[in-house]
Amino acid sequence: MSTPFHKVAIIGLGLLGGSIGLAIGEYLPGVATTGYDRNRATRRRAAERGLVQTVADSAEEAVAGADLVILCVPPGAMGEAAMDCAPGLSAEAIISDVGSSKVAVAKALAEALPNHTVIPAHPVAGTENSGPDAGFASLFQGRWCIITPAQDEDAAKVARLSALWEGIGARVEIMDPAHHDRVLAVTSHLPHLIAYTIVGTARDLEEVTESEVIKYSAGGFRDFTRIAASDPTMWRDVFLSNRTAVLEMLQRFTEDLTELQKAIRKGDGETLFDHFTRTRAIRRSIVEMGQDTAQANFGRD
Numbered sequence: 439m440s441t442p443f444h445k446v447a448i449i450g451l452g453l454l455g456g457s458i459g460l461a462i463g464e465y466l467p468g469v470a471t472t473g474y475d476r477n478r479a480t481r482r483r484a485a486e487r488g489l490v491q492t493v494a495d496s497a498e499e500a501v502a503g504a505d506l507v508i509l510c511v512p513p514g515a516m517g518e519a520a521m522d523c524a525p526g527l528s529a530e531a532i533i534s535d536v537g538s539s540k541v542a543v544a545k546a547l548a549e550a551l552p553n554h555t556v557i558p559a560h561p562v563a564g565t566e567n568s569g570p571d572a573g574f575a576s577l578f579q580g581r582w583c584i585i586t587p588a589q590d591e592d593a594a595k596v597a598r599l600s601a602l603w604e605g606i607g608a609r610v611e612i613m614d615p616a617h618h619d620r621v622l623a624v625t626s627h628l629p630h631l632i633a634y635t636i637v638g639t640a641r642d643l644e645e646v647t648e649s650e651v652i653k654y655s656a657g658g659f660r661d662f663t664r665i666a667a668s669d670p671t672m673w674r675d676v677f678l679s680n681r682t683a684v685l686e687m688l689q690r691f692t693e694d695l696t697e698l699q700k701a702i703r704k705g706d707g708e709t710l711f712d713h714f715t716r717t718r719a720i721r722r723s724i725v726e727m728g729q730d731t732a733q734a735n736f737g738r739d
């Protein structure tokens with residue numbers, strides 16, 4: 439495959455930044471990589487693991503000569519990270535990101551870099567782990583990357599960014615940012631909120647001692663604990679930056695939960711059975727489409 443970019447700078451060398459660096463090294467070896475993280479220990483570890491070819495001492499230095507810059511910092515830090523890059527950016531560079539919410543992040547990036555090409559993106563791939571040891575090259579294989587360009591964006595630039603993501607294994611979808619935020623609110627953000635809630639509820643129950651929570655966590659609860667172990671900084675920022683869509687989906691969820699609560703109280707088995715039958719079909723279609731994380735990540739542990 440021809441290389442869509444000559445030099446990619448990655449700002450933030452945790453799970454996402456590290457995985458992109460490793461993936462480019464493995465699947466697009468003709469593309470040079472540089473990186474920067476504001477945390478000194480992370481920079482040291484990134485260099486030891488070879489997450490990127492060169493670890494710089496500043497964002498400005500990392501982006502010098504790069505034709506693509508990918509910001510891989512928490513959603514709330516995007517604007518600041520972009521501003522740190524500004525003095526070193528070449529006029530032709532495309533600036534992108536991997537933030538889990540898109541409207542607020544796109545706005546922050548456009549405000550920070552008004553004279554540059556900003557094309558936001560969100561790879562729908564991740565784990566509950568974070569930091570420079572969490573990344574792995576195959577993270578994006580077969581996973582979606584949603585690109586949310588401005589309506590008047592140059593199609594050729596969007597195509598180059600798409601080629602980069604496809605080159606490291608992702609399938610690309612172009613989407614309106616507000617639509618992205620509503621879809622992800624229900625498929626990713628709300629599930630995380632539910633997991634954070636239920637694990638907290640179990641912890642707070644007086645009759646469920648900590649040891650019982652651990653002892654009996656082989657069932658459904660265990661899956662929730664994995665999700666609830668996700669990075670607190672990132673998820674605080676996701677909920678604050680996508681609050682409108684999350685609150686809308688939370689309202690719908692609460693209404694549906696109340697319906698099920700009513701059915702249980704009334705002993706209405708038919709309602710429960712019908713509901714569970716419908717949700718079982720959704721799970722089966724996800725597995726058939728090959729979108730099951732457990733399957734997609736199979737073999738990496």
Ligand SMILES: NC(=O)c1ccc[n+]([C@@H]2O[C@H](COP(=O)([O-])OP(=O)(O)OC[C@H]3O[C@@H](n4cnc5c(N)ncnc54)[C@H](O)[C@@H]3O)[C@@H](O)[C@H]2O)c1
Nearest residue numbers: 450452453454476510511512513515537538564565568569
């Ligand atoms: N974790 C996931 O599953 C997942 C999946 C898709 C997208 N994302 C998005 O990817 C982004 C990064 O998430 P992650 O999981 O890689 O987090 P992470 O905590 O593993 O890595 C983030 C890194 O950014 C660094 N950082 C923070 N502020 C900075 C700044 N101003 N300048 C330079 N470095 C800075 C931190 O030191 C950290 O090393 C977030 O925006 C998140 O929404 C995460």
Ligand SMILES: O=C(O)C(=O)C[C@]1(C(=O)O)C=C[C@@H](O)C=C1
Nearest residue numbers: 538561562563564565566626731
């Ligand atoms: O698999 C997981 O651990 C994830 O939470 C990954 C996940 C998701 O919800 O699907 C989390 C946040 C992202 O923005 C994208 C992917």
